[in-house]
Amino acid sequence: MESEKNLKLKMESPQWHYSMLVDEERVSVFHEAIIDTVKKDDLVFDLGTGSGVLAMFAAKSAKKVYAIELDPITAYYTDKNIKGNGFENIKLVEADASEYSFKDKNGNPEKADVIIAEMLDTALITEPQVPVLNEIHKKGLLKDEGTLIPESxxxxxxxxxxxxxxxxxxxxxxxxxxxxxxxxxxxxxxxxxxxxxxxxxxxxxxxxxxxxxxxxxxxxxxxxxxxxxxxxxxxxxxxxxxxxxxxxxxxxxxxxxxxxxxxxxxxxxxx
Structure with missing residues (x-):
């Protein structure tokens, strides 16, 4: 399928992510927030990347995007999507976002200019948005002037x-x-x-x-x-x-x- 908002990405996904991809309102509102926020040379972490669509929105402007996905089946499709759309500035990592150590090629810790975290559910009950972001803050992985999407x-x-x-x-x-x-x-x-x-x-x-x-x-x-x-x-x-x-x-x-x-x-x- 193709996403809206002029990006026209070729996407594949397991069935449980397909419904999110075709939810035009959900995709569009995140697209708007990302393109208004991410700037040239930004380092972006996309936590719980799923199909990778939000990481690819960010990669249009960012210097580098870490796309973190815990589920190996989903990560298989994410890898296909990233490569199929020609993004070379996205690093896909199959890992728990709350445990992963973000380091550059020289082994130095990295901090994000922008963190995207769409691990949301009603009242934040069944998704790990809060536990994961708590760990991100404890490790100091967001720059002092960095931005979270969403913020609250x-x-x-x-x-x-x-x-x-x-x-x-x-x-x-x-x-x-x-x-x-x-x-x-x-x-x-x-x-x-x-x-x-x-x-x-x-x-x-x-x-x-x-x-x-x-x-x-x-x-x-x-x-x-x-x-x-x-x-x-x-x-x-x-x-x-x-x-x-x-x-x-x-x-x-x-x-x-x-x-x-x-x-x-x-x-x-x-x-």
């Missing part, structure tokens, strides 16, 4: 009448809302963040509901003036059921989870 996320919650008794993605946004949407956290990727989080959020339910729960939404700030909402493959709304009916009124919900963990660690209760 905003998480919101809204009480809905759930359609099932288990956590699910509400891509079509059809679970009926019974409260206003509230901002409950902002995660700044320029800082080290504790992966274990817990929040108390007060809601006023406007109607009775048969199975109350929270719809979590994540808005991604890629750079100043560029914020992405949910797309089919970027932070689709996530429903966390409480598994009990609630009457109209005011309640405080407590939600806790581990960023970079899994759905098993998500806990929802009433205070």
């Amino acid at each position: 996320v905003y998480n919101t919650a809204q009480v809905v009448d759930c359609r099932t008794n288990h956590i699910y993605y509400d891509e079509e946004v059809i679970s009926k809302p019974v409260s206003d949407e509230k901002l409950y956290s902002r995660i700044n990727f320029y800082k080290i963040n504790d992966p274990k989080v817990s929040y108390n959020i007060e809601f006023t339910l406007l109607n009775d509901c048969n199975n109350a729960g929270l719809r979590l939404n994540t808005y991604t700030k890629l750079k100043d003036g560029l914020i992405a909402g949910a797309t089919p493959m970027l932070n689709p709304p996530l429903i966390v059921p409480l598994n009990k009916p609630l009457k109209k009124g005011t309640y405080t919900f407590k939600i806790s989870y581990i960023m970079g963990g899994d759905f098993e660690n998500v806990k929802l209760s009433l205070e």
